[in-house]
Amino acid sequence: MNCSAAKSQLYAYVDGELSPERRHALERHLTGCDGCRRLADLEVAFQEAYVRRFRPDPAPEAVRARVRGVLAGLPGRPAASRRRWRHPVVVGAAALALLALGAALGLGVQSYLGSRRVLVQLAEAAVEQHQRLVREELPADVRGVSPQQAADWFRQRLPFNVQLPDLRTERLTFVGGRIWHLRGVEAAALEYRVDGRYVSLFIIPEEAYTRLGLSDKPRFKTISHRGYDVTIWRSHGAGYALVSEIGGRSCQVCHAEGEPPGTGATGPAHR
Amino acid sequence: MAASAQFEELVLKHLDSLHNYALALTRNARDAEDLLAESLARAYERFASYDRSQDFRPWAFTIMRHLHLDRARHQRSHPEEAWAAGDEDIQPTALAESPLHATPLDPEGLLVRRESVEQVREAIRRLPSPLREVVELRDIEGLSYRQIAAVVGCPLGTVMSRLYRGRNLLRTYLLEAPRCPERKTAGLGDEL
Numbered sequence: 001m002n003c004s005a006a007k008s009q010l011y012a013y014v015d016g017e018l019s020p021e022r023r024h025a026l027e028r029h030l031t032g033c034d035g036c037r038r039l040a041d042l043e044v045a046f047q048e049a050y051v052r053r054f055r056p057d058p059a060p061e062a063v064r065a066r067v068r069g070v071l072a073g074l075p076g077r078p079a080a081s082r083r084r085w086r087h088p089v090v091v092g093a094a095a096l097a098l099l100a101l102g103a104a105l106g107l108g109v110q111s112y113l114g115s116r117r118v119l120v121q122l123a124e125a126a127v128e129q130h131q132r133l134v135r136e137e138l139p140a141d142v143r144g145v146s147p148q149q150a151a152d153w154f155r156q157r158l159p160f161n162v163q164l165p166d167l168r169t170e171r172l173t174f175v176g177g178r179i180w181h182l183r184g185v186e187a188a189a190l191e192y193r194v195d196g197r198y199v200s201l202f203i204i205p206e207e208a209y210t211r212l213g214l215s216d217k218p219r220f221k222t223i224s225h226r227g228y229d230v231t232i233w234r235s236h237g238a239g240y241a242l243v244s245e246i247g248g249r250s251c252q253v254c255h256a257e258g259e260p261p262g263t264g265a266t267g268p269a270h271r
Numbered sequence: 272m273a274a275s276a277q278f279e280e281l282v283l284k285h286l287d288s289l290h291n292y293a294l295a296l297t298r299n300a301r302d303a304e305d306l307l308a309e310s311l312a313r314a315y316e317r318f319a320s321y322d323r324s325q326d327f328r329p330w331a332f333t334i335m336r337h338l339h340l341d342r343a344r345h346q347r348s349h350p351e352e353a354w355a356a357g358d359e360d361i362q363p364t365a366l367a368e369s370p371l372h373a374t375p376l377d378p379e380g381l382l383v384r385r386e387s388v389e390q391v392r393e394a395i396r397r398l399p400s401p402l403r404e405v406v407e408l409r410d411i412e413g414l415s416y417r418q419i420a421a422v423v424g425c426p427l428g429t430v431m432s433r434l435y436r437g438r439n440l441l442r443t444y445l446l447e448a449p450r451c452p453e454r455k456t457a458g459l460g461d462e463l
Contacts, residue, residue, distance in 0.1 A: 008435065012416070012434075017431075057287065057291055058287050067283075067308065071283075074279075076275050127413075131415075245327075
């Protein structure tokens, strides 16, 4: 491969969109070409500095109001409008509960804001990995086994105690897992399907999680990124990040349906 | 959960993305709002065909794009009609004349300049429509090349080509833009 051909594939390489054969050919070229290697490194830096920070612009309130009107007028919608209010009420109640919990525990707003940037970066990394798992750009290291067999597999390879929930319901399927390299730290990446939607659970060593400097309050930190919900928390021996598009339903990865998160009854992450 | 409730949940969850794509297609706030509203009604009619295991956005974007094309066909003077038809031979003048689009630009200069994220975002909005569309779908929405190809209705190679040219032109815009007097830190920290 010459430099011209290599440069023409750099964007696709950085995006993780090259086929294995093309990727290997390009990497062979990069190994021996300082100029192209430098371009590739700089492209990665450009993506980290800008592209990963992009978000869709928030839709203006006028647009939101019109969309709410369109949704309200759709045929087949429940006649009562209770449901329309359910989300704000539930979200509001949850927010109040979190605030109350935060106040009770002496949560300082400033300390939370101080760790916000790190939280966003972790969420970005987790969402990117989740997307690559779902797109099957990253093959699973273990697949077609039970969560406990997967946990055994990870424990033999990772220097911390990986515990996986072993819930068995029709709505939850364990797909597989792989080792995730997060800036030099080896972590476990697990893929589930909940109600037909992909959910990823990432488990990182506690010492790496501690180095992030995240406050332990609130215990469950939820952030939205690129249309995904990311919940981050620490439990005994590990840090966790859960990525999904289905909000609270993703908690079924660790909790039986109806069991409130945080009770610790089923999920090893909360023990 | 009823289909209507599922649909509402998905729309509200991805509303920013849907509105953003409508803006990328129409390049006009009022048209974008109309296109979004009309697209939602059409998407709801076809909601039974949506595979719940897949990302909602590419499915909804595809419907929106088809609707946009339908509308453009009825407005023959619509400036987006030519590119929206998917004619890959169209070369935006600015792109064809740029001596810098042949190979990836060295991004070091951009990193040194430390443009703000919003400046880069604004430069994306200035890209010619067919290039802006794929750059937005990839860099703002994070869709895979395959998903973009399905939305835009073109081969994977065309997506790669447009993305390549779009990103190179973006870098040209950024390097040609007046330097921002107020520097902002662009690089990520090393916490992760």
